[in-house]
Amino acid sequence: MDSPGGSRPQPPGGDGFAIETRGLNLWYGDFQALFDVDLGVGRGTITSMIGPSGCGKTTLLRTCNRIIERLGYVRTTGSVYVLGHDIFGDDIELVQVRKKIGMVFQRPNPLPISIRENVLFGFRLHEARLRRVSAAEEAEVLESSLRQVLLWDNVKDRLDRPATGLSLEEQQKLCIARLLPVKPHLLLMDEPCSALDPAGTEAVEELIWKLRGEYTILIVTHNMAQARRASQECVFMLLGRIVEHGLTEELFLSPRHSETADYIEGRYG
Amino acid sequence: MFAATRLNRRSYRNQSVARAVFCLMTVALVIPVLLIVGTLVVKGGPAISWEFLFTPPRDNMTAGGILPALVGTVWLVVVALLASVPLGIAAALYLSEYAPDNLLTRTINLAIINLAGVPSIVHALFGVGAFVLFFRFGASILAASLTLAIMTLPVVIVATRESLQAVPQAFREACLNMGATRWQTIRKVVLPNSVSGILTGVILEVSRTAGETAPIMFTGATAFVAFLPESVFDQTMAMSYHLYYTATQATDVPEELTFGVALVLIGMVLLMNAVSIGFRVYLRGLKKW
Numbered sequence: 001m002d003s004p005g006g007s008r009p010q011p012p013g014g015d016g017f018a019i020e021t022r023g024l025n026l027w028y029g030d031f032q033a034l035f036d037v038d039l040g041v042g043r044g045t046i047t048s049m050i051g052p053s054g055c056g057k058t059t060l061l062r063t064c065n066r067i068i069e070r071l072g073y074v075r076t077t078g079s080v081y082v083l084g085h086d087i088f089g090d091d092i093e094l095v096q097v098r099k100k101i102g103m104v105f106q107r108p109n110p111l112p113i114s115i116r117e118n119v120l121f122g123f124r125l126h127e128a129r130l131r132r133v134s135a136a137e138e139a140e141v142l143e144s145s146l147r148q149v150l151l152w153d154n155v156k157d158r159l160d161r162p163a164t165g166l167s168l169e170e171q172q173k174l175c176i177a178r179l180l181p182v183k184p185h186l187l188l189m190d191e192p193c194s195a196l197d198p199a200g201t202e203a204v205e206e207l208i209w210k211l212r213g214e215y216t217i218l219i220v221t222h223n224m225a226q227a228r229r230a231s232q233e234c235v236f237m238l239l240g241r242i243v244e245h246g247l248t249e250e251l252f253l254s255p256r257h258s259e260t261a262d263y264i265e266g267r268y269g
Numbered sequence: 270m271f272a273a274t275r276l277n278r279r280s281y282r283n284q285s286v287a288r289a290v291f292c293l294m295t296v297a298l299v300i301p302v303l304l305i306v307g308t309l310v311v312k313g314g315p316a317i318s319w320e321f322l323f324t325p326p327r328d329n330m331t332a333g334g335i336l337p338a339l340v341g342t343v344w345l346v347v348v349a350l351l352a353s354v355p356l357g358i359a360a361a362l363y364l365s366e367y368a369p370d371n372l373l374t375r376t377i378n379l380a381i382i383n384l385a386g387v388p389s390i391v392h393a394l395f396g397v398g399a400f401v402l403f404f405r406f407g408a409s410i411l412a413a414s415l416t417l418a419i420m421t422l423p424v425v426i427v428a429t430r431e432s433l434q435a436v437p438q439a440f441r442e443a444c445l446n447m448g449a450t451r452w453q454t455i456r457k458v459v460l461p462n463s464v465s466g467i468l469t470g471v472i473l474e475v476s477r478t479a480g481e482t483a484p485i486m487f488t489g490a491t492a493f494v495a496f497l498p499e500s501v502f503d504q505t506m507a508m509s510y511h512l513y514y515t516a517t518q519a520t521d522v523p524e525e526l527t528f529g530v531a532l533v534l535i536g537m538v539l540l541m542n543a544v545s546i547g548f549r550v551y552l553r554g555l556k557k558w
Contacts, residue, residue, distance in 0.1 A: 099448035109439035
């Protein structure tokens with residue numbers, strides 16, 4: 001990021017974008033799922049992505065940490081810059097990319113181990129292998145992560161119980177908490193509330209809102225009300241293209257495109 | 270309005286017929302098992318004693334016990350496991366976790382399935398050619414066990430691969446997304462959650478290994494040795510081969526002795542299966558999803 005001298009061209013994304021895609025195309029086999037996607041996500045903002053099923057929101061989200069490649073038959077052209085670095089570049093270590101970009105899934109997916117081990121999983125994977133970590137430090141990391149996701153008071157007496165015994169809402173919060181100890185810059189969330197009941201949804205939305213500023217958050221959602229409540233910027237996608245991207249308020253109050261207007265009024269989707 | 274029509278009644282009739290047929294099939298399946306075990310217990314039961322289990326045969330196999338065969342079978346099984354389990358688990362891990370879905374992988378999968386279908390006598394001939402003659406192990410426990418290992422490899426691979434694939438993808442994604450490598454994911458998440466299935470496969474393999482006769486006939490089993498094997502280069506007696514020998518080759522063997530051997534062999538296999546089931550129940554109790 002801190003390039004010496006002015007001879008090198010300024011990397012894109014220097015002007016405050018956490019994620020910037022340029023001419024991103026993506027194919028699943030022969031099927032093209034993304035068309036020339038140009039998206040800039042500002043640092044420290046919450047950006048939501050809305051659009052009907054199959055419009056490419058989740059694909060775009062999963063391209064941002066290259067987890068999409070796990071499928072094997074995926075091909076991309078164009079570029080994705082995260083914090084100014086081309087994540088498709090040659091000198092990119094995927095493990096470092098994924099460490100800096102946490103991901104939260106539709107269904108909470110705590111590992112079948114204790115709450116404590118879940119939260120410390122990434123920390124032990126990355127930090128504890130480089131240096132000796134004292135039990136006190138682990139305890140501190142554990143507590144601060146769980147406090148950040150508003151879960152500490154609920155679980156502090158049962159840290160060694162299996163994480164899968166928690167309610168779905170608590171599990172989803174735990175899944176966010178376990179990303180924090182490795183200090184990610186971005187959190188990608190793929191419909192993080194769709195498996196939760198209304199109370200759980202509200203609690204997790206509240207948490208997401210609280211994390212803004214500290215982390216750049218990109219949320220895919222099916223729920224327009226949620227996008228409206230819990231995001232600062234909003235991206236509307238249709239058939240693999242970005243139709244509109246703007247401040248959430250403006251996009252919902254005065255959409256510039258007729259497709260956006262039709263979608264947010266519920267005429268299709 | 271809601272009374273049964275002729276069509277309803279006909280469907281009902283067909284359905285009862287189908288149920289009766291399937292039930293009959295199931296019963297037909299159980300009868301031979303009961304008959305086999307029953308015959309063995311009735312005819313071979315009287316032969317079983319501590320002396321039978323812990324002394325070698327005497328008087329041209331017509332009296333005495335089966336100790337060398339029991340010990341020999343244990344040797345064969347242990348050496349075969351040492352060879353096939355690491356190899357099989359490693360292969361299954363590669364196929365399930367690393368291999369891309371391409372022509373080569375599909376060919377390998379097909380080859381494994383075919384390997385499972387190769388008759389055991391063919392494995393025996395392969396064992397003679399490869400281990401006894403080419404590698405110059407001679408007729409020995411090592412050659413016999415390696416032959417058994419190759420024969421049971423598909424069982425281990427298939428069982429392992431299936432239990433690996435039973436681990437939810439969500440766990441792998443959770444792990445990979447925290448920046449774990451594939452190997453870290455396998456070690457910390459995939460293996461701990463599939464170990465019960467893998468063990469089941471291994472124990473199934475044990476019972477198959479213990480029971481096979483053909484593959485060891487030319488590669489390391491012998492009708493009679495008075496001493497217990499001391500290294501993998503010794504020839505050995507084995508339960509399955511001893512049964513074959515006392516039943517068809519030796520003369521004047523009392524019937525109850527032959528049935529006694531069969532009873533002990535089937536007892537060993539059942540015991541191992543019971544252990545496998547117990548293990549699975551125990552490990553499933555540890556799983557929490």
